[in-house]
Amino acid sequence: xxxxxxxxxxxxxxxxxxxxxxxxxxxxxxxxxxxxxxxxxxxxxxxxxxxxxxxxxxxxxxxxxxxxxxxxxxxxxxxxxxxxxxxxxxxxxxxxxxxxxxxxxxxxxxxxxxxxxxxxxx
Amino acid sequence: xxxxxxxxxxxxxxxxxxxxxxxxxxxxxxxxxxxxxxxxxxxxxxxxxxxxxxxxxxxxxxxxxxxxxxxxxxxxxxxxxxxxxxxxxxxxxxxxxxxxxxxxxxxxxxxxxxxxxxxxxx
Numbered sequence: 621x622x623x624x625x626x627x628x629x630x631x632x633x634x635x636x637x638x639x640x641x642x643x644x645x646x647x648x649x650x651x652x653x654x655x656x657x658x659x660x661x662x663x664x665x666x667x668x669x670x671x672x673x674x675x676x677x678x679x680x681x682x683x684x685x686x687x688x689x690x691x692x693x694x695x696x697x698x699x700x701x702x703x704x705x706x707x708x709x710x711x712x713x714x715x716x717x718x719x720x721x722x723x724x725x726x727x728x729x730x731x732x733x734x735x736x737x738x739x740x741x742x
Numbered sequence: 743x744x745x746x747x748x749x750x751x752x753x754x755x756x757x758x759x760x761x762x763x764x765x766x767x768x769x770x771x772x773x774x775x776x777x778x779x780x781x782x783x784x785x786x787x788x789x790x791x792x793x794x795x796x797x798x799x800x801x802x803x804x805x806x807x808x809x810x811x812x813x814x815x816x817x818x819x820x821x822x823x824x825x826x827x828x829x830x831x832x833x834x835x836x837x838x839x840x841x842x843x844x845x846x847x848x849x850x851x852x853x854x855x856x857x858x859x860x861x862x863x864x
Contacts, residue, residue, distance in 0.1 A: 630837045631824050631845065633831060649818045658812050658838040666862040669812050669836060690780050690791050692758075694816070702753050709755060709775055714779040714791060716754045725751065736814055738860055740788040 632662055636671050644672075644680060651678025651727075661742060667740050674698065674727035674734075682724035687740050689717040691725075696733025699726045754784055758793050766794075766802060774801025774848070782863060789862050796849035796856075798819065798858050804846035811839040813847075818855025821848045 634657060641653035652674050658675060659668040672680065674696070691700075693713045699706040700715055701724040708728075709715060717723045727733040756779060765774035766783050781790040794802065795819070804823060813822075815835045821828040822837055823846040830850075831837060839845045849855035 630840045631822065631829075631843055633829060633832060634836050635832075636834045636836060639836075649764070658763070662838055664812065664838060665810055665841065667812065667860065669860070671815065680849065688787055690786065690789065690860070692779075692791065692814075700753065700755070707753075707755060710757075712758045714756050714758060714761075716780050716784055716786060718785060719750045721753055736858070738759050738789065738791070738812070 630663075632658075634658075634662075634668070638707070639671070646681045646683070648681030648683070648724075649679065650673030652680050657730060657736075664741060667738050670737050670739070671736050672737055673732055674725065675732060676727055676730055677735075679726040680721065680724055681701040684720055686719050687742070688719050689723070690738040691715040691717065691737045694734040694736065696727060696731060697729030698733040698735070699728050700724070701726060746778065752785075754780075754782075758839055760763055763795060768803045768805070770803030770805070770846075771801065773797030774802050786863060792859050792861070794857050794859055796847065797854060798849055799853055801848040802816075802846055802856075804844065806842055806844040808841050809864070810834070810841050811837070811845070812860040813837040813839065814858045816856040818849060818853060819851030820855040820857070821850050822846070823848060830854070 644652040
C-alpha cells in the first residue's frame with residue numbers, strides 16, 4: 621500500500637505492516653526481507669528508509685558498496701559482521717557503516733530480528 | 743558516550759541509552775528530548791539519525807523548515823499535526839514530512855513516546 625497523505629497535506633504516513641515485504645534476492649542473503657518504507661516514489665528528496673526482517677538463522681549478504689548505511693535495531697538478537705568478525709547488536713543500537721566497509725547482519729536469536737536501514741539516494 | 747568502533751573497523755555502534763538526551767530548546771517544545779545518534783561527528787556523510795522522546799503531554803515545536811523529515815515511530819501513542827489538523831501515529835508508522843511543511847509531534851498517551859527522525863546534512 622502506498623503512503624497515505626495526512627488530511628489534505630503533502631505529509632505522508634504508512635504503517636510498516638502495510639508495505640509489502642520483498643525477499644532480499646542478492647546472493648548470500650538468507651531468510652531476509654526488505655520493505656521500502658520511504659523512497660523516491662514517496663517523494664523522498666535525499667535518503668531512503670527501509671525495514672529489514674531476518675528469520676532466525678537468516679542474514680543479509682556479506683557485501684560492500686560505495687554508500688553508507690545508518691541502521692537502527694528494532695528487535696531481536698543479531699550480529700553485524702565486518703572483515704574483522706562479529707559484533708553483537710540489540711534493540712536500541714544505532715550502527716554507522718561507512719562507504720566501502722564490508723558488512724553483513726545475521727540473526728543469532730530464536731525470533732525475528734528487525735532493523736531499519738537508511739541509505740542515501742543518488 | 744561516543745560511538746564505539748567495532749573491532750578494528752571504521753564501523754561504529756552506539757546504544758541509544760548511552761547517548762545523552764538533550765532537552766529540545768526551541769520555543770514551543772514541551773517535555774521533549776533529542777539524542778543525536780549518528781551525525782557529522784560520527785562521520786555520517788549525508789544524513790543524521792536522531793531519537794526523540796516526548797513525555798505524556800509533551801510535544802515538539804509546531805514549525806517548518808527547508809528540509810525533510812523521515813520519521814519512524816518506535817513506541818507510544820502520538821499525533822502528527824499539520825496545518826490541516828492531527829493524524830494519529832503509532833509504533834511501526836513511517837512518516838515523510840516534505841520541506842516547507844508545517845508539523846508538530848504530540849504525545850497523546852500515558853507513557854513516553856519515542857520516534858526516530860532522520861534529516862539531511864547540508
